[in-house]
Amino acid sequence: MAENKRTETTEGRRERKRRQTRERIEQAAMTLFLQRGFEATTIEDITEAADVSKRSFFDYFPSKEEVVFAWQDAFADRLMAAIAARPADESSVTVVEAAITATVIASVDEPGLALGELIHRTPALKARDQLKYAKLEQKLAEALLLRKGGDPLERPRMRVLAAIVIGALRVGAELWQQRPPSASPQDFAREIFADLWKMLAEFGDEAKTRR
Amino acid sequence: MAENKRTETTEGRRERKRRQTRERIEQAAMTLFLQRGFEATTIEDITEAADVSKRSFFDYFPSKEEVVFAWQDAFADRLMAAIAARPADESSVTVVEAAITATVIASVDEPGLALGELIHRTPALKARDQLKYAKLEQKLAEALLLRKGGDPLERPRMRVLAAIVIGALRVGAELWQQRPPSASPQDFAREIFADLWKMLAEFGDEAKTRR
């Protein structure tokens, strides 16, 4: 396996080389994917470009798709950390807005946001992408529930809140790609959330005063 | 190689046999999937059980996964129809609740709901499953937007509403599987939506009266 938690050992040449190789594979794969498409790139193309054996690829990544999504675990981890960092007495709504905004802003420069196009036009990747959102939603719900003391009655409620917010994140990500890079991510996030809460209130009222 | 002018005739034996074969493959595949798992079932297992050649499988389904999800197109179609059937002056909230409730009730007896377990424990299928929800969400948003006259300003709003409702549908589907079959689907759907709208109003208020 990849990362091994070695307590007192200095990172030797082994670990360094391994990390370098991993990065070389990742780099080569990304370049080729963006250049000629995901399906049109074979594992052999990648390993040749990265100068490793075809077999070694699977020592670093469990599948071709995982290369594309490897970076995305970082986002989920950051989000969890951002949630944990909020004061305990804040409302769920406030927590989730602050945490997501902070995480998005911290991740907006990362590579991977450029992959949106590639993912969008590759069915297999699109499916995997949605799965990522689902996992994120699950984690978010769990983290929010934890703040509520793990009360089982709050569970569906937090699941729905997570679904709403991640849904907004997805829609927001789409809108972001269509906007020229003029607007700052801060303002954009603020606006998205303001709209979201307003909509929620409106939909709630609409349902309340109906019939 | 002239164009055939009389192809629009009645359904002959050809079409009938083809549909029968398709159903035979589907049936065999489902049985084997539920019996020994998705990955553990090869195409050859299926085609042997269905008594067709291995090659013919791909004449009927583009991939192994598609067999599992073939039935799900029907749900989306029904939902679209249910939306179209609502009076034009109803609010989006009312429309979406009525349409989804009707569609779920009409589909609750179908095979495929039994597949939840299988899908849940097969990563490849889980990804595909999420993609299905994404497509459904997209379609729902489009249908809702159409009722608003296609006003581009309403677009993000309807996208978010669709995300919320489909999110609730996902959570609801999970909860449904955990409930004993004592409660009727009608009551269950009513309860889910009542909770949903209440939550929306609460989250909206929470955001409004904050800071």
Added chain:
DNA sequence: TACGATGTTGCATCGAATGCAAAAATGCAA
């Protein structure tokens, strides 16, 4: 230095998926 642990590679193999062309089944008309 020598030994054990870890990393890398080649090789064989399986299974999904596609292209192609021969063979079989079907529909149709004379």
Added chain:
DNA sequence: TTGCATTTTTGCATTCGATGCAACATCGTA
């Protein structure tokens, strides 16, 4: 019925992703 065109089914070869295994290389350390 028979002959012919169209569609369907099948077998075969091939590509590619993925896995298991064993030989080989590299590295850290006793």
